Amino acid sequence: MTSLDKPTEGTDQTTSDDARAVTEAALFEAFGGVRGMVETVVPGLLFVAIFTVNKNLHVSALAALAVSLILVVVRLAMKDTVKHAFSGVFGVAFGVVFAMFTGNAKDFYLPGMLYTLGLALAYIVTTLAGVPLIGLILGPVFKENLSWRTRNPGRKKAYAKASWAWGLILLAKCAILFPLYWWSDTTRLGWVLVALKIPPFLLAVWLTWVFLAKAPAPIDVFAEMEAEEKAEEERKAALSDSGESPGGRHRREA
Numbered sequence: 001m002t003s004l005d006k007p008t009e010g011t012d013q014t015t016s017d018d019a020r021a022v023t024e025a026a027l028f029e030a031f032g033g034v035r036g037m038v039e040t041v042v043p044g045l046l047f048v049a050i051f052t053v054n055k056n057l058h059v060s061a062l063a064a065l066a067v068s069l070i071l072v073v074v075r076l077a078m079k080d081t082v083k084h085a086f087s088g089v090f091g092v093a094f095g096v097v098f099a100m101f102t103g104n105a106k107d108f109y110l111p112g113m114l115y116t117l118g119l120a121l122a123y124i125v126t127t128l129a130g131v132p133l134i135g136l137i138l139g140p141v142f143k144e145n146l147s148w149r150t151r152n153p154g155r156k157k158a159y160a161k162a163s164w165a166w167g168l169i170l171l172a173k174c175a176i177l178f179p180l181y182w183w184s185d186t187t188r189l190g191w192v193l194v195a196l197k198i199p200p201f202l203l204a205v206w207l208t209w210v211f212l213a214k215a216p217a218p219i220d221v222f223a224e225m226e227a228e229e230k231a232e233e234e235r236k237a238a239l240s241d242s243g244e245s246p247g248g249r250h251r252r253e254a
Contacts, residue, residue, distance in 0.1 A: 048190030
């Protein structure tokens with residue numbers, strides 16, 4: 001190994017580490033990170049904990065909805081992004097309305113379970129269609145938009161693998177929850193659902209990170225557009241400095 005090889009290896013390692021760090025940051029931004037996971041778990045945990053003690057649907061449901069709203073208020077007070085907290089509020093609100101309407105406490109969980117099933121099918125169907133959902137979600141985060149579809153086949157393959165992982169993991173989760181919904185009681189369903197909130201999510205995020213960390217770097221389409229605009233401005237400035245407009249030059253050439 002020559003002395004010229006060493007800096008190159010170090011540079012490659014640095015680039016790889018930077019790519020992994022960017023991937024980690026993008027995944028945390030897209031999926032809410034630790035705080036987002038906590039906000040997802042707390043309302044359901046509070047519901048099942050209260051219902052286990054007093055079997056009161058109204059108290060349990062309203063407590064879950066109240067804590068969801070508090071989480072949104074806290075984020076607003078801290079001037080933080082509220083998209084994950086708001087999604088939690090809507091999910092809990094649908095569960096509360098559905099359970100109150102039917103009078104069955106298990107129905108508090110049904111909208112979320114149906115959403116999980118729909119999301120699993122969306123991951124699988126979009127991947128089969130050649131537009132994996134995880135790519136649509138993370139493309140804007142990586143500033144590549146849809147460039148991976150036609151210009152970065154290695155990255156498209158990674159997104160397809162990640163979408164398959166999400167779809168199959170969520171389907172496996174549904175395969176556990178729906179039989180419990182039909183044949184088990186509310187308390188058991190609630191505790192199992194709480195237990196299955198984070199581990200499958202972490203597994204899917206970890207597999208996504210593994211696939212993307214090995215994939216080619218994203219194509220920054222925003223940087224490309226900025227570079228094109230800058231080049232056009234420089235071209236116009238050069239023509240202006242020469243005392244000749246693009247239109248005048250074209251007319252003289254004609």
